Amino acid sequence: MNDRADKKAARATADQVAREANVSRVAVSRAFNPNASLKPEKRDRILKVARELNYTPDMAARSLVTGRSHLVGMIVPDVCSPWESQEIDALTTALQAEGFATLLFKVKADFSMDPRLLTYMRGFNPDSVIAFTENILPDVLCGFLDRAVPIYVIYDDVEQFAGAASGTLYDRLLVRQKNGIEQAVALLQGYGARRIAYLGGKAQSLANAERERTLKETLAERGMDAPIVLPGDYTYDTAYRATLDLFRIGDGADAIFAANDVGAFGAIDALRHELGLSVPDDVKVVGFDDIPQAHWKSYNLTTVRIDLEERVRALVRLILMRLRAPDAQPLTETINTRLIVRGTVG
Amino acid sequence: MNDRADKKAARATADQVAREANVSRVAVSRAFNPNASLKPEKRDRILKVARELNYTPDMAARSLVTGRSHLVGMIVPDVCSPWESQEIDALTTALQAEGFATLLFKVKADFSMDPRLLTYMRGFNPDSVIAFTENILPDVLCGFLDRAVPIYVIYDDVEQFAGAASGTLYDRLLVRQKNGIEQAVALLQGYGARRIAYLGGKAQSLANAERERTLKETLAERGMDAPIVLPGDYTYDTAYRATLDLFRIGDGADAIFAANDVGAFGAIDALRHELGLSVPDDVKVVGFDDIPQAHWKSYNLTTVRIDLEERVRALVRLILMRLRAPDAQPLTETINTRLIVRGTVG
DNA sequence: TTTGTGAGTGAACACGTTTTCATTTTGTGA
DNA sequence: TCACAAAATGAAAACGTGTTCACTCACAAA
Numbered sequence: 001m002n003d004r005a006d007k008k009a010a011r012a013t014a015d016q017v018a019r020e021a022n023v024s025r026v027a028v029s030r031a032f033n034p035n036a037s038l039k040p041e042k043r044d045r046i047l048k049v050a051r052e053l054n055y056t057p058d059m060a061a062r063s064l065v066t067g068r069s070h071l072v073g074m075i076v077p078d079v080c081s082p083w084e085s086q087e088i089d090a091l092t093t094a095l096q097a098e099g100f101a102t103l104l105f106k107v108k109a110d111f112s113m114d115p116r117l118l119t120y121m122r123g124f125n126p127d128s129v130i131a132f133t134e135n136i137l138p139d140v141l142c143g144f145l146d147r148a149v150p151i152y153v154i155y156d157d158v159e160q161f162a163g164a165a166s167g168t169l170y171d172r173l174l175v176r177q178k179n180g181i182e183q184a185v186a187l188l189q190g191y192g193a194r195r196i197a198y199l200g201g202k203a204q205s206l207a208n209a210e211r212e213r214t215l216k217e218t219l220a221e222r223g224m225d226a227p228i229v230l231p232g233d234y235t236y237d238t239a240y241r242a243t244l245d246l247f248r249i250g251d252g253a254d255a256i257f258a259a260n261d262v263g264a265f266g267a268i269d270a271l272r273h274e275l276g277l278s279v280p281d282d283v284k285v286v287g288f289d290d291i292p293q294a295h296w297k298s299y300n301l302t303t304v305r306i307d308l309e310e311r312v313r314a315l316v317r318l319i320l321m322r323l324r325a326p327d328a329q330p331l332t333e334t335i336n337t338r339l340i341v342r343g344t345v346g
Numbered sequence: 347m348n349d350r351a352d353k354k355a356a357r358a359t360a361d362q363v364a365r366e367a368n369v370s371r372v373a374v375s376r377a378f379n380p381n382a383s384l385k386p387e388k389r390d391r392i393l394k395v396a397r398e399l400n401y402t403p404d405m406a407a408r409s410l411v412t413g414r415s416h417l418v419g420m421i422v423p424d425v426c427s428p429w430e431s432q433e434i435d436a437l438t439t440a441l442q443a444e445g446f447a448t449l450l451f452k453v454k455a456d457f458s459m460d461p462r463l464l465t466y467m468r469g470f471n472p473d474s475v476i477a478f479t480e481n482i483l484p485d486v487l488c489g490f491l492d493r494a495v496p497i498y499v500i501y502d503d504v505e506q507f508a509g510a511a512s513g514t515l516y517d518r519l520l521v522r523q524k525n526g527i528e529q530a531v532a533l534l535q536g537y538g539a540r541r542i543a544y545l546g547g548k549a550q551s552l553a554n555a556e557r558e559r560t561l562k563e564t565l566a567e568r569g570m571d572a573p574i575v576l577p578g579d580y581t582y583d584t585a586y587r588a589t590l591d592l593f594r595i596g597d598g599a600d601a602i603f604a605a606n607d608v609g610a611f612g613a614i615d616a617l618r619h620e621l622g623l624s625v626p627d628d629v630k631v632v633g634f635d636d637i638p639q640a641h642w643k644s645y646n647l648t649t650v651r652i653d654l655e656e657r658v659r660a661l662v663r664l665i666l667m668r669l670r671a672p673d674a675q676p677l678t679e680t681i682n683t684r685l686i687v688r689g690t691v692g
Numbered sequence: 693t694t695t696g697t698g699a700g701t702g703a704a705c706a707c708g709t710t711t712t713c714a715t716t717t718t719g720t721g722a
Numbered sequence: 723t724c725a726c727a728a729a730a731t732g733a734a735a736a737c738g739t740g741t742t743c744a745c746t747c748a749c750a751a752a
Contacts, residue, residue, distance in 0.1 A: 059469040061738035063406040079435035089425035102450040123405040269643035297615035298644040407708035
């Protein structure tokens with residue numbers, strides 16, 4: 001009870017401001033709502049008193065009556081992954097500027113979600129939820145869709161997901177991976193690569209499936225052999241071991257196409273520091289994502305870039321559109337990928 | 347209005363559950379509050395109906411009456427920094443298990459904070475706010491302290507902050523940096539290093555100031571020369587350039603002690619790939635933090651570790667203690683640092 | 693003067709929950 | 723069976739805000 005009293009003492013209410021400024025409580029509400037009609041001088045006086053009393057409208061109360069929480073949920077499995085953290089950082093900045101706060105939820109590495117957490121998350125009534133097809137299982141996602149909370153599924157270049165969501169439509173950001181992969185394959189072929197290994201990402205990952213499929217397709221189009229597919233999980237350590245296996249147990253390769261940059265780092269380090277091979281002379285390596293670390297001199301990685309700014313701009317556009325017009329037709333934004341040539345191919 | 351109607355349709359309320367289960371709304375509330383007294387069979391029936399109706403208690407309404415939002419604010423300047431993201435990830439996991447959600451707020455790189463954002467953040471009424479002395483200016487922090495929201499200031503080994511907060515007490519996690527730095531200096535000295543450069547972090551950073559101070563102190567105690575201090579900002583690029591300057595414009599050094607691991611990476615790459623020097627033969631390098639990337643083979647960095655698990659455990663203990671007993675005496679947890687020896691010294 | 697228009701105003705209600713409090717029911721020992 | 727404590731129950735009162743609605747007032751046009 002004590003803390004309750006403290007909170008009341010510390011936190012000013014609209015009534016107190018109204019009393020102090022000799023106006024009605026409604027006027028205070030209007031003073032904080034820019035498009036409400038209120039005499040300018042009155043608004044100024046109220047805002048001044050509010051500042052003196054250190055008053056801030058209570059979001060919970062506001063949310064209760066308006067139905068908008070000004071919270072945007074973000075579902076992520078691993079904040080430490082450079083790719084995810086880039087996304088979180090940029091989106092949080094953009095949304096914050098628009099008056100929304102980021103609510104972070106962690107799911108397990110296998111994309112499963114504690115049902116208790118799901119319940120909990122719904123309780124916060126987020127205005128929007130950003131999920132990546134990468135990070136959440138289709139049936140979990142559907143649980144949300146049923147409640148008509150807008151969901152943004154991204155990095156999804158396959159149609160299978162629409163089926164899983166039982167025909168429900170949702171906004172999406174489509175990343176065309178074909179461009180970048182074509183450029184990468186062309187470069188590898190140009191430098192004489194013949195045996196190409198695909199160092200995969202997480203098995204549940206749709207982006208991984210799509211990248212593998214597109215790589216195979218592209219190689220076939222160019223009359224090259226199908227890739228050797230190595231299992232992976234997007235981590236450095238797994239990529240490291242997979243590369244060792246490829247060369248010690250398997251027959252090696254003259255190029256490695258990694259599903260993500262971090263995996264490419266693992267491959268490069270295994271090649272250079274354990275197998276005594278040279279990159280790019282003996283083996284060429286291409287990554288995917290172009291995370292900031294890719295330009296570090298130790299790696300200087302040639303990689304397929306998904307432009308961060310472009311990506312975030314599109315996402316924010318989608319999200320704000322949906323927040324403003326919840327019933328508008330679902331939108332699809334499309335962005336392209338392109339190869340960033342550095343030093344790991346030739 | 348349409349979306350409002352939708353929301354009402356989609357989101358079940360306690361009243362609806364009560365009607366459906368033939369009980370009072372109070373009973374529904376009690377069913378979701380584990381320690382409330384309610385006939386077990388009745389609770390079961392209510393929970394069953396709740397599940398059928400897809401009902402979840404509304405956090406906003408609950409927050410309004412209980413005074414606890416179950417939100418924990420986190421103030422961060424850069425989610426992409428491996429150090430920060432580790433922290434966010436681990437804390438979010440731990441807090442989530444205890445029923446709290448993480449609310450993310452970004453401040454500018456210079457630690458200043460948009461006053462509008464500050465107001466906004468207060469509006470969400472977070473049960474607790476986690477700030478790092480690293481990431482927020484003292485006066486901003488005081489703005490919170492005045493409102494008696496518990497604040498956890500960590501990585502603060504200096505007393506100056508207490509003064510800035512005008513005597514207000516707060517919980518803190520004290521990181522004793524002395525141990526690790528002593529071990530590092532001993533190792534460097536053992537390998538014959540004489541001219542040591544300190545590659546600094548952000549100027550506003552208290553941890554940086556403290557590390558620099560402790561390094562100087564330790565060198566003096568061992569009768570070694572004072573370090574050459576290079577300005578920095580915790581980033582790879584700045585560290586890279588500073589190292590080039592040290593050797594091209596300045597007189598070089600035979601060891602570099604970096605304020606953080608990422609800075610150490612920049613130094614190593616500059617030495618190896620631009621200056622043609624060998625690490626550790628020509629120049630020894632020590633980092634600080636032991637982020638996951640430190641064990642990557644390209645760097646294999648000898649570094650001072652602040653144990654993540656220990657750190658997070660202590661933080662969570664502090665936070666939960668404060669949430670349960672807001673008026674309890676401020677606590678200080680202390681953890682130690684230690685050197686992780688890898689390949690960049692000898 | 694009358695009429696109409698538009699902005700400005702505040703009382704009352706609504707939002708969905710928890711908590712208090714008085715009441716009823718259940719369980720236990722004599 | 724009775725008495726008494728303990729557990730279970732629901733009506734009503736909060737919590738702090740936005741919104742509706744009917745109303746006043748000033749001002750310009752008729």
